Amino acid sequence: MTNAIEIRAVTRRFGRVKALDEVSFTVPVGSICGLLGRNGAGKTTVMSIISGQDRPTSGRVEVLGATPFEHAATLSKISYVRDNQRYPDDYRLHHVLRIAPEFAPNWSTDVASELVDGFQIPAKTPIKKFSRGQLSAVAIVLGLASRAPVTLFDEPYLGLDVSARALFYSVLLRDLATVPRTVLLSTHLIEESESLFDRVVIVDRGRVVVEEERDDARELALSLSGVADVVDRVAAGRAVLQSTRVGGLKSVIVRGPGDSDILNAAALHGVQVAPASLQDLVMAYGTHDEPATTTKEGVRA
Amino acid sequence: MSSVVPAVKLHLNKREMTFLVPLYIIGMVALISVLISLVFLRGGSVPGSEGWLTGSRNNPAFLWAFPGYLVYLGVQSIATTFPFALTLGATRRDFVAGTLLWAVLTSAYITVILAILTMIELATGHWWSGFHIFDIYILGLGDLSLLVPIVFLGSLTCLVVGGGFAASWVRWGARGPQLIATALGLVIVVGVIIVIPSAESIFASFAAWWLAVAAAVAIAISAVGAWLLLRPATVR
Numbered sequence: 001m002t003n004a005i006e007i008r009a010v011t012r013r014f015g016r017v018k019a020l021d022e023v024s025f026t027v028p029v030g031s032i033c034g035l036l037g038r039n040g041a042g043k044t045t046v047m048s049i050i051s052g053q054d055r056p057t058s059g060r061v062e063v064l065g066a067t068p069f070e071h072a073a074t075l076s077k078i079s080y081v082r083d084n085q086r087y088p089d090d091y092r093l094h095h096v097l098r099i100a101p102e103f104a105p106n107w108s109t110d111v112a113s114e115l116v117d118g119f120q121i122p123a124k125t126p127i128k129k130f131s132r133g134q135l136s137a138v139a140i141v142l143g144l145a146s147r148a149p150v151t152l153f154d155e156p157y158l159g160l161d162v163s164a165r166a167l168f169y170s171v172l173l174r175d176l177a178t179v180p181r182t183v184l185l186s187t188h189l190i191e192e193s194e195s196l197f198d199r200v201v202i203v204d205r206g207r208v209v210v211e212e213e214r215d216d217a218r219e220l221a222l223s224l225s226g227v228a229d230v231v232d233r234v235a236a237g238r239a240v241l242q243s244t245r246v247g248g249l250k251s252v253i254v255r256g257p258g259d260s261d262i263l264n265a266a267a268l269h270g271v272q273v274a275p276a277s278l279q280d281l282v283m284a285y286g287t288h289d290e291p292a293t294t295t296k297e298g299v300r301a
Numbered sequence: 302m303s304s305v306v307p308a309v310k311l312h313l314n315k316r317e318m319t320f321l322v323p324l325y326i327i328g329m330v331a332l333i334s335v336l337i338s339l340v341f342l343r344g345g346s347v348p349g350s351e352g353w354l355t356g357s358r359n360n361p362a363f364l365w366a367f368p369g370y371l372v373y374l375g376v377q378s379i380a381t382t383f384p385f386a387l388t389l390g391a392t393r394r395d396f397v398a399g400t401l402l403w404a405v406l407t408s409a410y411i412t413v414i415l416a417i418l419t420m421i422e423l424a425t426g427h428w429w430s431g432f433h434i435f436d437i438y439i440l441g442l443g444d445l446s447l448l449v450p451i452v453f454l455g456s457l458t459c460l461v462v463g464g465g466f467a468a469s470w471v472r473w474g475a476r477g478p479q480l481i482a483t484a485l486g487l488v489i490v491v492g493v494i495i496v497i498p499s500a501e502s503i504f505a506s507f508a509a510w511w512l513a514v515a516a517a518v519a520i521a522i523s524a525v526g527a528w529l530l531l532r533p534a535t536v537r
Protein backbone atom coordinates (compact mmCIF):
# COMPACT_ATOMS: atom_id res chain seq x y z
CA MET A 1 0.00 0.00 0.00
CA THR A 2 1.58 3.26 -1.13
CA ASN A 3 -1.30 5.61 -0.44
CA ALA A 4 -2.63 6.31 3.03
CA ILE A 5 -5.64 8.14 1.60
CA GLU A 6 -7.35 7.46 -1.71
CA ILE A 7 -10.36 9.44 -2.82
CA ARG A 8 -12.01 8.51 -6.08
CA ALA A 9 -14.80 10.52 -7.74
CA VAL A 10 -16.30 11.62 -4.44
CA THR A 11 -19.38 13.79 -4.61
CA ARG A 12 -21.17 15.14 -1.54
CA ARG A 13 -24.48 16.90 -1.80
CA PHE A 14 -26.29 18.76 0.95
CA GLY A 15 -29.75 19.10 -0.47
CA ARG A 16 -29.33 20.93 -3.74
CA VAL A 17 -25.86 22.18 -2.85
CA LYS A 18 -22.97 20.16 -4.25
CA ALA A 19 -20.19 20.60 -1.67
CA LEU A 20 -17.86 18.16 -3.44
CA ASP A 21 -17.99 17.40 -7.14
CA GLU A 22 -16.21 14.27 -8.36
CA VAL A 23 -13.21 14.86 -6.12
CA SER A 24 -10.25 12.54 -6.61
CA PHE A 25 -6.81 12.66 -5.06
CA THR A 26 -4.36 10.52 -3.15
CA VAL A 27 -2.04 11.11 -0.23
CA PRO A 28 1.00 8.80 -0.10
CA VAL A 29 1.93 7.10 3.15
CA GLY A 30 4.27 9.24 5.23
CA SER A 31 3.72 12.49 3.35
CA ILE A 32 2.58 15.89 4.57
CA CYS A 33 -0.06 17.12 2.20
CA GLY A 34 -1.48 20.63 2.19
CA LEU A 35 -5.18 20.87 1.45
CA LEU A 36 -5.65 24.40 0.20
CA GLY A 37 -8.52 26.50 -1.03
CA ARG A 38 -10.78 29.38 -0.18
CA ASN A 39 -13.43 29.32 2.51
CA GLY A 40 -16.26 27.07 1.40
CA ALA A 41 -14.11 25.28 -1.17
CA GLY A 42 -14.87 21.89 0.43
CA LYS A 43 -11.80 21.25 2.60
CA THR A 44 -13.69 20.48 5.82
CA THR A 45 -16.18 18.29 3.94
CA VAL A 46 -13.33 16.26 2.46
CA MET A 47 -11.73 15.82 5.87
CA SER A 48 -15.05 14.85 7.44
CA ILE A 49 -15.46 12.12 4.86
CA ILE A 50 -11.88 10.88 5.23
CA SER A 51 -12.36 10.66 9.00
CA GLY A 52 -15.67 8.78 8.74
CA GLN A 53 -17.62 11.64 10.28
CA ASP A 54 -19.53 11.95 7.02
CA ARG A 55 -20.25 9.78 3.99
CA PRO A 56 -19.98 10.70 0.34
CA THR A 57 -23.14 10.85 -1.72
CA SER A 58 -21.22 8.91 -4.36
CA GLY A 59 -17.64 7.86 -4.94
CA ARG A 60 -15.15 5.88 -2.92
CA VAL A 61 -12.85 6.74 -0.01
CA GLU A 62 -10.18 4.48 1.38
CA VAL A 63 -7.94 5.20 4.34
CA LEU A 64 -5.16 2.70 4.95
CA GLY A 65 -6.91 0.34 2.59
CA ALA A 66 -10.41 0.41 4.12
CA THR A 67 -13.54 2.50 3.91
CA PRO A 68 -13.44 4.53 7.12
CA PHE A 69 -17.17 5.00 7.78
CA GLU A 70 -18.09 2.84 10.81
CA HIS A 71 -14.87 0.85 10.44
CA ALA A 72 -13.53 0.72 13.99
CA ALA A 73 -10.03 -0.50 13.15
CA THR A 74 -9.52 2.29 10.63
CA LEU A 75 -11.09 5.02 12.75
CA SER A 76 -8.68 4.18 15.59
CA LYS A 77 -5.86 5.11 13.21
CA ILE A 78 -7.27 8.51 12.23
CA SER A 79 -7.08 11.75 14.16
CA TYR A 80 -9.30 14.61 13.04
CA VAL A 81 -10.35 17.57 15.14
CA ARG A 82 -12.70 19.97 13.39
CA ASP A 83 -11.96 23.67 13.34
CA ASN A 84 -15.33 24.18 15.09
CA GLN A 85 -14.99 21.12 17.33
CA ARG A 86 -17.64 20.78 20.03
CA TYR A 87 -16.77 19.34 23.43
CA PRO A 88 -19.13 17.80 26.01
CA ASP A 89 -20.75 20.19 28.49
CA ASP A 90 -18.52 21.44 31.29
CA TYR A 91 -15.39 19.90 29.80
CA ARG A 92 -12.05 21.20 30.98
CA LEU A 93 -8.58 20.40 29.70
CA HIS A 94 -8.05 17.50 32.10
CA HIS A 95 -11.18 15.78 30.77
CA VAL A 96 -9.69 15.81 27.27
CA LEU A 97 -6.28 14.60 28.41
CA ARG A 98 -7.84 11.81 30.48
CA ILE A 99 -10.15 10.40 27.81
CA ALA A 100 -8.13 10.82 24.61
CA PRO A 101 -5.67 7.98 25.39
CA GLU A 102 -8.61 5.58 25.74
CA PHE A 103 -9.25 6.00 22.03
CA ALA A 104 -5.71 6.62 20.79
CA PRO A 105 -3.48 3.55 21.21
CA ASN A 106 -0.32 5.53 20.36
CA TRP A 107 -1.05 8.47 22.69
CA SER A 108 2.07 10.27 23.92
CA THR A 109 1.71 11.83 27.35
CA ASP A 110 5.05 13.57 26.89
CA VAL A 111 4.00 15.29 23.68
CA ALA A 112 0.68 16.30 25.24
CA SER A 113 2.41 17.75 28.29
CA GLU A 114 4.95 19.64 26.19
CA LEU A 115 2.22 21.20 24.07
CA VAL A 116 -0.05 22.04 27.01
CA ASP A 117 2.85 23.79 28.71
CA GLY A 118 4.04 25.47 25.52
CA PHE A 119 0.60 26.76 24.56
CA GLN A 120 -0.16 27.65 28.19
CA ILE A 121 -3.61 26.12 27.91
CA PRO A 122 -5.67 27.02 31.00
CA ALA A 123 -6.46 24.03 33.19
CA LYS A 124 -9.40 25.33 35.18
CA THR A 125 -11.33 27.31 32.56
CA PRO A 126 -14.21 25.40 30.91
CA ILE A 127 -13.34 24.69 27.29
CA LYS A 128 -16.51 26.40 26.09
CA LYS A 129 -15.03 29.67 27.41
CA PHE A 130 -11.70 29.20 25.59
CA SER A 131 -10.54 31.77 23.06
CA ARG A 132 -10.18 30.79 19.40
CA GLY A 133 -6.45 30.31 19.85
CA GLN A 134 -6.88 28.16 22.95
CA LEU A 135 -9.37 25.94 21.11
CA SER A 136 -6.84 25.54 18.31
CA ALA A 137 -4.20 24.63 20.88
CA VAL A 138 -6.41 21.85 22.33
CA ALA A 139 -7.02 20.54 18.81
CA ILE A 140 -3.27 20.48 18.14
CA VAL A 141 -2.65 18.59 21.40
CA LEU A 142 -5.21 15.98 20.34
CA GLY A 143 -3.85 15.78 16.82
CA LEU A 144 -0.17 15.47 17.66
CA ALA A 145 -0.27 13.50 20.93
CA SER A 146 -2.58 10.89 19.36
CA ARG A 147 0.21 9.93 16.99
CA ALA A 148 -2.44 8.52 14.69
CA PRO A 149 -1.09 6.99 11.46
CA VAL A 150 -3.36 9.35 9.52
CA THR A 151 -3.59 12.80 11.10
CA LEU A 152 -5.87 15.49 9.70
CA PHE A 153 -5.49 19.12 10.75
CA ASP A 154 -8.28 21.49 9.80
CA GLU A 155 -7.04 25.08 10.06
CA PRO A 156 -4.92 24.06 13.07
CA TYR A 157 -3.62 27.50 13.94
CA LEU A 158 -6.67 29.72 13.80
CA GLY A 159 -6.14 32.38 16.43
CA LEU A 160 -2.66 31.20 17.40
CA ASP A 161 0.08 33.80 17.74
CA VAL A 162 3.40 33.45 15.96
CA SER A 163 5.16 31.83 18.93
CA ALA A 164 2.45 29.22 19.28
CA ARG A 165 2.57 28.48 15.56
CA ALA A 166 6.33 28.07 15.76
CA LEU A 167 5.85 25.57 18.58
CA PHE A 168 3.35 23.66 16.45
CA TYR A 169 5.75 23.46 13.49
CA SER A 170 8.61 22.46 15.72
CA VAL A 171 6.81 19.67 17.56
CA LEU A 172 5.11 18.46 14.38
CA LEU A 173 8.38 18.03 12.47
CA ARG A 174 10.26 16.57 15.41
CA ASP A 175 7.51 14.09 16.31
CA LEU A 176 6.99 13.07 12.70
CA ALA A 177 10.66 12.19 12.57
CA THR A 178 10.19 10.07 15.69
CA VAL A 179 6.87 8.50 14.73
CA PRO A 180 6.29 8.86 10.98
CA ARG A 181 2.70 9.30 9.89
CA THR A 182 0.62 10.76 7.11
CA VAL A 183 -0.58 14.31 7.59
CA LEU A 184 -3.27 16.19 5.66
CA LEU A 185 -3.36 19.83 6.71
CA SER A 186 -5.70 22.57 5.58
CA THR A 187 -4.67 26.15 6.10
CA HIS A 188 -4.96 29.69 4.85
CA LEU A 189 -1.46 30.56 6.09
CA ILE A 190 -0.01 29.16 2.90
CA GLU A 191 3.32 30.97 2.74
CA GLU A 192 4.08 30.11 6.34
CA SER A 193 3.17 26.44 5.95
CA GLU A 194 4.48 25.85 2.44
CA SER A 195 7.81 24.44 3.53
CA LEU A 196 6.05 21.70 5.53
CA PHE A 197 4.34 20.18 2.54
CA ASP A 198 5.57 17.37 0.33
CA ARG A 199 2.44 17.63 -1.71
CA VAL A 200 -0.47 19.99 -2.24
CA VAL A 201 -4.10 19.61 -3.24
CA ILE A 202 -6.00 22.78 -4.14
CA VAL A 203 -9.76 22.64 -4.14
CA ASP A 204 -12.09 25.25 -5.52
CA ARG A 205 -15.87 25.17 -5.34
CA GLY A 206 -15.88 21.47 -4.53
CA ARG A 207 -13.47 20.40 -7.25
CA VAL A 208 -9.79 19.48 -7.16
CA VAL A 209 -7.99 21.95 -9.38
CA VAL A 210 -4.40 21.09 -8.48
CA GLU A 211 -2.86 17.89 -7.16
CA GLU A 212 0.90 17.95 -7.28
CA GLU A 213 4.16 17.52 -5.48
CA ARG A 214 4.85 20.86 -3.83
CA ASP A 215 7.83 21.76 -6.00
CA ASP A 216 6.05 20.70 -9.17
CA ALA A 217 3.07 22.87 -8.28
CA ARG A 218 5.28 25.91 -8.70
CA GLU A 219 5.60 25.05 -12.37
CA LEU A 220 1.87 25.16 -12.96
CA ALA A 221 1.68 28.89 -13.36
CA LEU A 222 3.72 32.04 -13.83
CA SER A 223 3.38 35.49 -12.40
CA LEU A 224 3.89 38.29 -14.93
CA SER A 225 4.00 41.92 -13.91
CA GLY A 226 4.78 45.18 -15.62
CA VAL A 227 3.14 47.80 -17.84
CA ALA A 228 -0.41 46.65 -18.55
CA ASP A 229 -0.30 46.64 -22.35
CA VAL A 230 3.00 44.82 -22.43
CA VAL A 231 1.93 42.24 -19.86
CA ASP A 232 -1.19 41.56 -21.95
CA ARG A 233 1.00 41.08 -25.02
CA VAL A 234 3.35 38.64 -23.29
CA ALA A 235 0.45 36.73 -21.72
CA ALA A 236 -1.40 36.43 -25.03
CA GLY A 237 -2.22 32.82 -25.80
CA ARG A 238 -1.97 31.75 -22.19
CA ALA A 239 -4.92 31.09 -19.90
CA VAL A 240 -5.02 33.94 -17.41
CA LEU A 241 -5.98 32.63 -13.98
CA GLN A 242 -5.94 35.94 -12.16
CA SER A 243 -5.43 39.54 -13.14
CA THR A 244 -4.76 42.57 -10.95
CA ARG A 245 -4.40 46.09 -12.29
CA VAL A 246 -3.24 49.16 -10.43
CA GLY A 247 -3.13 52.25 -12.62
CA GLY A 248 -0.99 51.48 -15.64
CA LEU A 249 0.63 48.45 -14.05
CA LYS A 250 -0.72 44.97 -14.24
CA SER A 251 0.04 41.63 -12.66
CA VAL A 252 -1.33 38.38 -14.03
CA ILE A 253 -1.07 34.72 -13.15
CA VAL A 254 -0.98 32.61 -16.29
CA ARG A 255 -1.26 28.88 -16.54
CA GLY A 256 1.66 26.81 -17.68
CA PRO A 257 5.39 26.48 -17.07
CA GLY A 258 7.99 29.13 -17.88
CA ASP A 259 9.04 27.91 -21.32
CA SER A 260 11.55 29.73 -23.47
CA ASP A 261 8.89 31.53 -25.55
CA ILE A 262 7.36 33.37 -22.68
CA LEU A 263 10.64 33.95 -20.89
CA ASN A 264 12.19 35.49 -24.01
CA ALA A 265 9.11 37.62 -24.65
CA ALA A 266 9.11 38.83 -21.07
CA ALA A 267 12.82 39.70 -21.20
CA LEU A 268 12.32 41.52 -24.49
CA HIS A 269 9.47 43.67 -23.13
CA GLY A 270 10.80 44.20 -19.63
CA VAL A 271 8.09 42.15 -17.94
CA GLN A 272 9.00 40.57 -14.62
CA VAL A 273 8.49 36.81 -14.50
CA ALA A 274 8.39 34.60 -11.44
CA PRO A 275 7.00 31.17 -10.66
CA ALA A 276 3.57 31.54 -9.07
CA SER A 277 3.69 30.81 -5.37
CA LEU A 278 1.23 28.38 -3.81
CA GLN A 279 -0.62 31.36 -2.42
CA ASP A 280 -0.83 32.86 -5.92
CA LEU A 281 -2.22 29.59 -7.21
CA VAL A 282 -4.85 29.33 -4.49
CA MET A 283 -5.89 32.93 -5.04
CA ALA A 284 -5.90 32.47 -8.79
CA TYR A 285 -8.07 29.39 -8.75
CA GLY A 286 -10.31 30.89 -6.09
CA THR A 287 -11.11 33.93 -8.20
CA HIS A 288 -11.10 32.44 -11.67
CA ASP A 289 -14.41 32.42 -13.52
CA GLU A 290 -13.76 29.17 -15.34
CA PRO A 291 -12.55 26.52 -12.89
CA ALA A 292 -10.36 23.92 -14.50
CA THR A 293 -8.46 20.90 -13.37
CA THR A 294 -4.75 21.30 -13.97
CA THR A 295 -2.01 18.75 -13.86
CA LYS A 296 1.67 19.31 -14.19
CA GLU A 297 1.36 19.16 -17.96
CA GLY A 298 -1.35 21.78 -17.89
CA VAL A 299 -3.97 19.41 -19.25
CA ARG A 300 -7.52 20.60 -18.76
CA ALA A 301 -9.73 17.79 -17.47
CA MET B 302 -11.07 -2.77 17.94
CA SER B 303 -14.31 -2.02 19.75
CA SER B 304 -14.81 1.44 21.20
CA VAL B 305 -17.78 0.50 23.43
CA VAL B 306 -15.77 0.55 26.66
CA PRO B 307 -13.96 3.80 25.77
CA ALA B 308 -17.39 5.29 24.97
CA VAL B 309 -18.62 4.33 28.45
CA LYS B 310 -15.48 5.89 29.92
CA LEU B 311 -16.11 8.99 27.84
CA HIS B 312 -19.45 9.45 29.61
CA LEU B 313 -18.04 8.56 33.02
CA ASN B 314 -15.22 11.04 32.41
CA LYS B 315 -17.36 13.79 33.93
CA ARG B 316 -17.30 12.19 37.34
CA GLU B 317 -18.96 14.99 39.26
CA MET B 318 -21.91 15.09 36.89
CA THR B 319 -22.41 11.32 36.97
CA PHE B 320 -21.56 10.44 40.55
CA LEU B 321 -21.77 13.54 42.72
CA VAL B 322 -24.66 15.59 41.32
CA PRO B 323 -27.18 12.79 42.09
CA LEU B 324 -25.87 12.86 45.66
CA TYR B 325 -26.27 16.65 45.76
CA ILE B 326 -29.86 16.27 44.55
CA ILE B 327 -30.63 13.58 47.13
CA GLY B 328 -29.08 15.76 49.85
CA MET B 329 -31.12 18.78 48.76
CA VAL B 330 -34.33 16.75 48.67
CA ALA B 331 -33.56 15.35 52.11
CA LEU B 332 -32.84 18.81 53.50
CA ILE B 333 -36.04 20.32 52.10
CA SER B 334 -38.08 17.33 53.30
CA VAL B 335 -36.67 17.70 56.82
CA LEU B 336 -37.35 21.44 56.84
CA ILE B 337 -40.95 20.89 55.74
CA SER B 338 -41.33 18.18 58.39
CA LEU B 339 -40.03 20.67 60.97
CA VAL B 340 -42.63 23.18 59.85
CA PHE B 341 -45.36 20.60 60.46
CA LEU B 342 -43.74 19.57 63.74
CA ARG B 343 -43.72 23.16 64.97
CA GLY B 344 -47.30 23.48 63.76
CA GLY B 345 -48.40 20.78 66.17
CA SER B 346 -48.29 17.64 64.01
CA VAL B 347 -47.13 14.58 65.93
CA PRO B 348 -44.48 12.26 64.40
CA GLY B 349 -45.95 8.80 63.93
CA SER B 350 -49.56 10.02 63.93
CA GLU B 351 -51.83 9.07 61.03
CA GLY B 352 -51.77 12.59 59.60
CA TRP B 353 -47.99 12.82 59.91
CA LEU B 354 -47.50 9.47 58.16
CA THR B 355 -49.92 10.27 55.36
CA GLY B 356 -48.34 13.64 54.74
CA SER B 357 -44.75 12.37 54.92
CA ARG B 358 -45.35 9.39 52.68
CA ASN B 359 -46.94 11.55 50.00
CA ASN B 360 -43.74 13.58 49.68
CA PRO B 361 -43.29 14.08 45.89
CA ALA B 362 -39.92 15.88 46.11
CA PHE B 363 -37.94 13.15 44.29
CA LEU B 364 -40.41 13.28 41.43
CA TRP B 365 -39.71 16.99 40.96
CA ALA B 366 -35.99 16.86 41.57
CA PHE B 367 -34.63 13.85 39.68
CA PRO B 368 -36.31 13.48 36.27
CA GLY B 369 -35.31 16.96 35.07
CA TYR B 370 -31.65 16.35 35.81
CA LEU B 371 -31.68 12.84 34.40
CA VAL B 372 -33.33 13.96 31.16
CA TYR B 373 -30.69 16.70 30.84
CA LEU B 374 -27.98 14.12 31.50
CA GLY B 375 -29.48 11.94 28.78
CA VAL B 376 -29.69 14.86 26.33
CA GLN B 377 -26.07 15.94 26.84
CA SER B 378 -24.89 12.34 26.63
CA ILE B 379 -25.63 12.52 22.92
CA ALA B 380 -26.09 16.17 21.90
CA THR B 381 -22.64 17.40 22.88
CA THR B 382 -20.81 14.11 23.39
CA PHE B 383 -21.54 12.49 20.01
CA PRO B 384 -19.41 14.94 17.97
CA PHE B 385 -16.50 14.54 20.37
CA ALA B 386 -16.83 10.74 20.43
CA LEU B 387 -16.55 10.65 16.64
CA THR B 388 -13.56 12.97 16.79
CA LEU B 389 -11.87 10.56 19.16
CA GLY B 390 -12.52 7.71 16.72
CA ALA B 391 -15.63 5.93 18.06
CA THR B 392 -17.98 4.30 15.60
CA ARG B 393 -21.61 5.38 15.79
CA ARG B 394 -22.58 1.81 16.69
CA ASP B 395 -20.13 1.62 19.60
CA PHE B 396 -21.05 5.10 20.78
CA VAL B 397 -24.76 4.22 20.99
CA ALA B 398 -23.98 0.92 22.73
CA GLY B 399 -21.60 2.66 25.15
CA THR B 400 -24.14 5.37 25.87
CA LEU B 401 -26.82 2.77 26.67
CA LEU B 402 -24.40 0.89 28.91
CA TRP B 403 -23.50 4.14 30.69
CA ALA B 404 -27.20 4.88 31.22
CA VAL B 405 -27.67 1.41 32.77
CA LEU B 406 -24.67 1.95 35.07
CA THR B 407 -25.84 5.42 36.11
CA SER B 408 -29.36 4.16 36.81
CA ALA B 409 -27.95 1.26 38.83
CA TYR B 410 -25.76 3.66 40.80
CA ILE B 411 -28.69 5.90 41.71
CA THR B 412 -30.78 2.83 42.59
CA VAL B 413 -28.10 1.47 44.92
CA ILE B 414 -27.69 4.85 46.65
CA LEU B 415 -31.42 5.25 47.25
CA ALA B 416 -31.76 1.61 48.35
CA ILE B 417 -28.95 2.02 50.90
CA LEU B 418 -30.39 5.27 52.25
CA THR B 419 -33.86 3.69 52.49
CA MET B 420 -32.46 0.76 54.46
CA ILE B 421 -30.64 3.16 56.79
CA GLU B 422 -33.85 5.17 57.24
CA LEU B 423 -35.79 2.04 58.15
CA ALA B 424 -33.03 0.72 60.40
CA THR B 425 -32.81 4.00 62.35
CA GLY B 426 -36.54 4.35 62.88
CA HIS B 427 -36.67 7.13 60.29
CA TRP B 428 -33.54 8.91 61.47
CA TRP B 429 -34.50 8.63 65.13
CA SER B 430 -37.10 11.31 64.62
CA GLY B 431 -39.95 9.93 62.53
CA PHE B 432 -38.91 11.89 59.44
CA HIS B 433 -39.80 10.10 56.21
CA ILE B 434 -37.44 10.99 53.39
CA PHE B 435 -37.04 7.73 51.47
CA ASP B 436 -39.82 5.62 53.00
CA ILE B 437 -42.41 7.25 50.76
CA TYR B 438 -45.04 6.11 48.27
CA ILE B 439 -43.18 6.99 45.08
CA LEU B 440 -40.17 4.97 46.27
CA GLY B 441 -42.21 1.92 47.23
CA LEU B 442 -42.80 2.63 50.94
CA GLY B 443 -39.55 1.06 52.04
CA ASP B 444 -40.10 -2.10 50.01
CA LEU B 445 -36.88 -2.72 48.07
CA SER B 446 -38.62 -5.06 45.65
CA LEU B 447 -40.59 -1.99 44.56
CA LEU B 448 -37.91 0.66 45.02
CA VAL B 449 -35.35 -1.07 42.82
CA PRO B 450 -37.53 -1.34 39.67
CA ILE B 451 -39.10 2.07 40.27
CA VAL B 452 -35.80 3.93 40.58
CA PHE B 453 -33.84 1.86 38.05
CA LEU B 454 -36.46 1.88 35.31
CA GLY B 455 -37.46 5.47 36.07
CA SER B 456 -33.87 6.70 35.84
CA LEU B 457 -33.10 4.64 32.77
CA THR B 458 -36.23 5.90 31.05
CA CYS B 459 -35.29 9.54 31.69
CA LEU B 460 -31.72 9.05 30.48
CA VAL B 461 -32.55 7.07 27.35
CA VAL B 462 -35.58 9.14 26.33
CA GLY B 463 -33.48 12.30 26.79
CA GLY B 464 -30.84 10.69 24.59
CA GLY B 465 -33.45 9.83 21.97
CA PHE B 466 -34.61 13.44 21.74
CA ALA B 467 -30.98 14.57 21.51
CA ALA B 468 -30.33 12.08 18.70
CA SER B 469 -33.19 13.62 16.74
CA TRP B 470 -31.58 17.04 17.29
CA VAL B 471 -28.22 15.76 16.05
CA ARG B 472 -29.91 14.26 12.99
CA TRP B 473 -32.38 16.97 12.04
CA GLY B 474 -31.49 20.04 14.07
CA ALA B 475 -34.16 21.92 16.04
CA ARG B 476 -36.94 20.34 13.97
CA GLY B 477 -36.08 16.85 15.30
CA PRO B 478 -37.28 17.21 18.90
CA GLN B 479 -40.24 19.29 17.70
CA LEU B 480 -41.32 16.55 15.30
CA ILE B 481 -40.95 13.80 17.89
CA ALA B 482 -42.76 15.80 20.59
CA THR B 483 -45.60 16.57 18.19
CA ALA B 484 -45.87 12.93 17.10
CA LEU B 485 -45.77 11.80 20.74
CA GLY B 486 -48.47 14.30 21.69
CA LEU B 487 -50.68 13.11 18.84
CA VAL B 488 -50.23 9.45 19.85
CA ILE B 489 -51.15 10.27 23.44
CA VAL B 490 -54.23 12.29 22.47
CA VAL B 491 -55.43 9.61 20.03
CA GLY B 492 -54.80 6.97 22.72
CA VAL B 493 -56.85 8.93 25.24
CA ILE B 494 -59.67 9.35 22.70
CA ILE B 495 -59.70 5.60 22.13
CA VAL B 496 -59.57 4.45 25.76
CA ILE B 497 -61.54 7.22 27.50
CA PRO B 498 -64.87 5.34 27.37
CA SER B 499 -63.22 2.46 29.25
CA ALA B 500 -61.18 4.67 31.58
CA GLU B 501 -63.05 3.64 34.73
CA SER B 502 -62.51 -0.10 34.24
CA ILE B 503 -58.89 0.49 33.17
CA PHE B 504 -58.13 2.46 36.33
CA ALA B 505 -59.86 -0.19 38.41
CA SER B 506 -57.63 -2.93 37.05
CA PHE B 507 -54.43 -0.81 36.99
CA ALA B 508 -51.34 -2.61 38.24
CA ALA B 509 -47.88 -1.20 38.94
CA TRP B 510 -46.25 -3.57 36.47
CA TRP B 511 -48.01 -1.67 33.68
CA LEU B 512 -45.65 1.21 34.40
CA ALA B 513 -42.66 -1.13 34.22
CA VAL B 514 -43.83 -2.39 30.83
CA ALA B 515 -44.42 1.19 29.64
CA ALA B 516 -40.91 2.15 30.80
CA ALA B 517 -39.37 -0.87 29.05
CA VAL B 518 -41.18 0.02 25.83
CA ALA B 519 -40.08 3.67 26.06
CA ILE B 520 -36.47 2.60 26.71
CA ALA B 521 -36.47 0.15 23.81
CA ILE B 522 -38.01 2.62 21.36
CA SER B 523 -35.67 5.43 22.43
CA ALA B 524 -32.53 3.27 22.26
CA VAL B 525 -33.35 1.82 18.84
CA GLY B 526 -34.49 5.24 17.66
CA ALA B 527 -31.22 6.84 18.79
CA TRP B 528 -29.25 4.23 16.84
CA LEU B 529 -31.35 4.69 13.70
CA LEU B 530 -31.07 8.47 13.96
CA LEU B 531 -27.34 8.60 14.64
CA ARG B 532 -26.20 6.03 12.10
CA PRO B 533 -26.58 8.36 9.13
CA ALA B 534 -26.04 11.56 11.15
CA THR B 535 -23.17 13.83 10.22
CA VAL B 536 -21.20 15.94 12.63
CA ARG B 537 -22.00 19.64 12.41
